[in-house]
Amino acid sequence: MSKAKRYLLAIAFLACIYVQAQEIEPTTPEETEFYEPVPPKVAPGKNGSAPSDAIVLFDGTSMDKWISSKDSTAAKWILNDDGSMTVKDRTGDIQTKQNFGSVQLHIEWKSPEQVQRDGQNRANSGIFLNGLYEVQVLDNNDNDTYVNGQVGSIYKQHVPLAMASVPTGEWNTYDIIYHAPEFDKGQKVKSGTLTVIHNGVLIQDHVEIKGTTPYIGWPKNPPHGEGPLRLQDHGDNSRVSYRNIWVRELD
Known part of the structure; x- marks a missing residue:
């Protein structure tokens, strides 16, 4: 314990x-x-850096803590000189080698400065807690889409309370509190919850996770324990970048 x-x-x-x-x-x-x-006692970080009890998952120096989601080989995304990593189109999702349950997650992301495409095909990615529950990443600046799939949504489940994105090409911050669902004898006995703060603005307020977040169909509730943090390659030349990723385990 x-x-x-x-x-x-x-x-x-x-x-x-x-x-x-x-x-x-x-x-x-x-x-x-x-x-x-x-x-x-926990020493806080400065300017978004990790506090003393955090597990740093990406600090810009390597991708050693990440693997390909589809075959567990080395992550094939692009490691940039500025301390970020960028989705390499059609190489697939990546996920952490380590599994987690309930966590506090800090993650920073940005869309490319050059706007390409529109709707769900503009700088689309996603952050999956437990590898199953998606917080949407999308460039929604002057780019309308269905609101339960816009930036900051719990995909296809919860519309964000606000659209708090910075200008296209600048760095966004998500601070996420995730409490994992609980299962007993293969049945869900307590729903998970998500709280999301986007650039300092509360956009998801302890919302209930109804189940998985599929593109098509209703949420499902397969029993599970701890799982990885997964980042999505949407496969549309999204060129979304990530940096400064850390978690604090909550149980």
Whole structure:
């Protein structure tokens, strides 16, 4: 069990004690104060850099922590001199070698400066939590599409609260809180949730994940445990770039 989960369980235990004690009104301030468990210290990063307890998945120096989603060979995307990586058209999705459950994810992305195509074919990519649940990446600047498939949507499920993209060709930031669904004996007993902050703007507010996010058909709920973070090659010369990717495990 992780330190974070032990900390949350201890808090829950103390909360139960606190509720039981409410029958007698406290008469001193000390009766409503407690000093354990002490939260772990985390040194925050600066300007989007990873905090001290994060797992850095891409820092611009190599793609060693990523593999091809289709055959588990080395990731074939383009590693750029500016510390980013760019989708190499029709080489397929890439995913992390490491699997995760619930996480806080920080990731930065940008569309190419030169606009090509329109609708879903303009700088389309996606970020898949657990390899299954997509947060849409798309250049929506002066580019309308179906709103449950626009930038920042939980694809085909949740329309974003706002369209908060920066100008085409500039770097966007997603900060995502993902709580994985729970399964028992092959059945989902608790839905997962997603919170997405796009360039500092809340666009998905603890929304329920209905299941997988397919292009065609209804969401499905196959039982699963931990899974990879997957980045999409949409196969349309999207040329989307990514940089500064890190996660903090939440359980």
